[in-house]
Amino acid sequence: MEKKSVHAFTGTAEQESQLKAVIKEHHDQPGGLMPVLQGAQEIYGYLPIEVQQMIADGLNISLSEVYGVATFYSQFSLTPKGKNRISVCLGTACYVKGADKVLEAVEKKLGIKSGECTEDGMFSLDSTRCIGACGLAPVMMINDEVYGKMTPEQVDGIIDKYAKAGDDQ
């Protein structure tokens, strides 16, 4: 499934000490692996193999067990996400109102498919299942901003805004 080349691991010592604190917090908690993985993803943005190894060592379980859980849940990502995370809701309410056409427009605009990241690392695209804003269907999210009642025509302008903000920095 993972098509991307291996990304060089760039974790810092500070991130590692944060991770160790998370592991310590959940070490003796029954079923603590999930909260640790969630904490680790928050710290690193994704779960590279190096991080999974640290978790396995810290919780005293096998790497294969960590990998098994990390790959089971769609929330966990083994590859880095873009600077701007775009998700198009493909829940039923959005789908019957044309969310698939919105997703198509985003894919065309960025030249990537759902689940991928642009080469410059600026945008990653995912389709999600229902964020619960069905009153605004179809819905697209960029980072934490929600764009409701979307049409494919609006896609260009919205993404350009983020691309421009990136250029300005």
Next chain:
Amino acid sequence: MMTIEQLNKIKEEKRELVMVRKLIKEQGEEMAKHTGYKKQVLICGGTGCTSSGSHKVIETLEDSLKKHGLEKDILVVRTGCFGLCALGPIMIVYPEGCFYSQMTPDHIERIVEEHLKNGNVVKEYLYQETVHSDGSILSLNETAFYKKQMRVALRNCGVIDPEQIEEYIAVDGYQALAKVLTTMTGDEVIDEITRSGLRGRGGGGFPTGRKWAFAKATESDIKYVCCNADEGDPGAFMDRSILEGDPHCVIEAMAIAGYSIGAQKGYVYVRAEYPIAVKRLQIAVDQAREYGLLGEHIFGTDFSFDIEIRLGAGAFVCGEETALMTSIEGHRGEPRPRPPFPAVKGLFGKPTILNNVETNANIAQIILKGADWFSSIGTEKSKGTKVFALGGKITNVGLVEIPMGTTLREIVEEIGGGIPNGKKFKAAQTGGPSGGCIPASHIDTPIDYDSLIALGSMMGSGGLIILDEDTCMVDISKFYLDFTVDESCGKCTPCRIGTKRLNQLLEKITEGKGEMEDLEKIEELAKHMKSSSLCALGQSAPNPVLSTLNYFKDEYIAHIKDKKCPAGVCKKLMKYEIKPDLCKGCTLCARNCPANAITGKVREPHVIDQDKCIKCGVCMQNCKFNAIEKN
């Protein structure tokens, strides 16, 4: 530790403040005089309205109140969902009960100046249904959307501030727990719940009291109470709204369940995709602990109970009870065979009960008002109310709570306000990827657990998606199968391979390559998946296909025999053509075609090259002469 006297004291102190929002105008105005606030402004801070920008409205309002020196006279309350999400952000002003809809920060200054300061309601910003033709203003409960609703599970949503435990206490919060702990035995509680006729609101409809009785009967020093808040059905958001609008009602119900079966610990498993719900629930748990309503010796009794929140990580199968427990244990969320049932051997191998959020939201009311009150609502075998997330092709998209037995027609035509754009109602989909559809011919069916099963659908958790004539039933079945293919955990073969094969057959049909014998294959495969899959995900995955095949077989046949999609959705079966007699040769379509598929000379009829056409429909949108048709 809190005593019952202290609980009652908080209730008395805060009661009038909250009751202003529940009373009819005159009484509310009288009561408002005792609260210290001239007016109260309630703004929805649920996910729907927050997505429409309600947080910006609240900021602007607070700034404006300060500017006018009104911050001590006007109380701003951030509530949970009012229900009418399509009109968000929603703002209600009490004691008048004025319902302002689709608020933006630009509206605020005028409302503060004219209404909050000078007492003149800004009628043009009100939800127009609440403005009577003679200029008088209706209360919310008189509008078509709310009139037929009955709020039991949602009773506090949109009324209280969910981040203030005292507001929950003001509306009888934790009184049911106090009653149970001091005057009832565990068996009496279970008996009351059993007699109420409450059935699980998460989908299956298993009698809640019986579930509790099984867990009580199992001997064990440790037992668990779990709450399923992993609302994975796409298009359903009832549980999220309850957690966002009234989180304490879930905590109280879990403690009551814990007392009655003899459990000391509870887990809430909630979707990580619901950040607002998670945050409010955590605040609620922290406050309950601080007030001694969770923890050791609650109300000075021997009963101790605490709750931990666990986040899901985006796996639909974890809504299944055994998978959910496996996930809390920190493993891949795969289901396990039953028996043993969780009431005997559940979380960490101990007796466990699992109730859904909406089920929990009914518990305290049943204890306070009695089983007879609850069982007087609804139909013979389905008691109480049901919350539905009404979505899709319907005017009033939002959250509705209706007594069981309300007909689909009442929901669609009255509460839902009908289908937009003058389109025709085609079907309603319930139960999401595990459910089926109710066609227009059965629109007068009273909705309860058993009538939906009889129609080949199911109650599900409460997603109710309205489909109109532009929806292709084969395509929608394929949409659900795409979903189950993605979400099948892969543990058992009938589900892992069955969903994939079923999806391939549907893909074949939507691409115009289907044969009549594929329909038989679908039915055969579906039968095996239903009988041999390990959990409900695989057992119910064929339902959307079987149900549409039952009611809309002609549509399947049109795809197979005529190679046509009657609703004009399936791209591979669609053809855009230019009618030569209407085409003026203006070249607009050719210039806009992204695939360069249209050719022709100026002022002469153009032609679409079907091999190049990507069926995007841009030509049809741009044509000023209606010369392009879709077949």
